Amino acid sequence: xxxxxxxxxxxxxxxxxxxxxxxxxxxxxxxxxxxxxxxxxxxxxxxxxxxxxxxxxxxxxxxxxxxxxxxxxxxxxxxxxxxxxxxxxxxxxxxxxxxxxxxxxxxxxxxxxxxxxxxxxxxxxxxxxxxxxxxxxxxxxxxxxxxxxxxxxxxxxxxxxxxxxxxxxxxxxx
Numbered sequence: 001x002x003x004x005x006x007x008x009x010x011x012x013x014x015x016x017x018x019x020x021x022x023x024x025x026x027x028x029x030x031x032x033x034x035x036x037x038x039x040x041x042x043x044x045x046x047x048x049x050x051x052x053x054x055x056x057x058x059x060x061x062x063x064x065x066x067x068x069x070x071x072x073x074x075x076x077x078x079x080x081x082x083x084x085x086x087x088x089x090x091x092x093x094x095x096x097x098x099x100x101x102x103x104x105x106x107x108x109x110x111x112x113x114x115x116x117x118x119x120x121x122x123x124x125x126x127x128x129x130x131x132x133x134x135x136x137x138x139x140x141x142x143x144x145x146x147x148x149x150x151x152x153x154x155x156x157x158x159x160x161x162x163x164x165x166x167x168x169x170x171x172x173x174x
Contacts, residue, residue, distance in 0.1 A: 012153075017042070017055045020073035024054035024085045028155035035149045037102035039119035041126045041142070042150040043079055044099045046157040047091035053154040054091075056082040060118065061125035075122055079129045098135050099159050099171050100126050101150045103142040119143070138173045 017023045017034040025032060032055040034042040043056040058075040071077035087093060103123030123142040130137050139159070141148070146163040153160075162168045 017057045019057055020059050020070050020078075022054060022056040022072050022078060022082050022085060024052065024082075024089050025154050026050065026052045026089055030154045032152040032154065033149065034102075037148040037150060038104050038106040039102070039117075039122060041075060041100055041102040041119075041122040042148075043075070043082060043126055043130070044101070044150065044152045044159050045082055045086050045091070046097045046152065046154075046159075047086065047095045048097060048157050049095055050090050050092065051154060051157075052086060052089050052091040053152045053157065054082050054086045054089075055150070055152050058122060058126065061121045075125045076129055079126065079133065083133060083135075093135075096135055097157060097173060098130055098137050099139040099173070100130075100137055101141045101148055101159075101161050101171060104144050104146055104148070106145070106147070139171045141169075141171050 012031045013029050015023050015030050015032050023032050034057040041058050045054045056078045058078045059073050062076045063074040071081050103119040105117045105119050141161050149162045151160045159171045160168045
């Protein structure tokens with residue numbers, strides 16, 4: 001920590017949130033990072049009072065009886081898992097700040113533009129589940145055709161995004 005008691009950029013612990021995973025932290029030195037978000041959607045939750053952050057790296061919009069795998073693979077089941085973990089770690093539901101990123105259209109082929117747009121479906125399901133949970137998405141960077149990397153800085157709740165051809169940008173709260 002520097003003289004002001006703040007974590008310097010050199011002291012951050014990068015915690016990778018892999019595909020179909022979620023991570024929650026209350027350590028101010030942690031930066032929760034989801035790389036390679038193409039059609040996947042990262043859901044970032046932060047409690048600014050408790051300073052607890054969490055990131056879900058969701059792959060598909062909805063789980064069906066024919067699909068297996070971890071609940072965190074799907075946005076409709078993964079978001080409730082993220083919220084449960086946030087609360088278990090001391091976050092308050094009413095203080096949660098939620099932002100999302102990703103949901104790009106990575107498969108572009110003539111005649112299949114809308115059929116293969118899993119990214120758009122992922123982003124829409126994320127918004128729907130967040131709203132159904134009684135929460136509000138206060139910032140987002142979704143769509144397009146570029147992959148993204150998202151970082152959530154646990155110390156302050158800043159969420160940044162990097163994509164090819166663009167520098168690292170902060171996703172502000174709107």
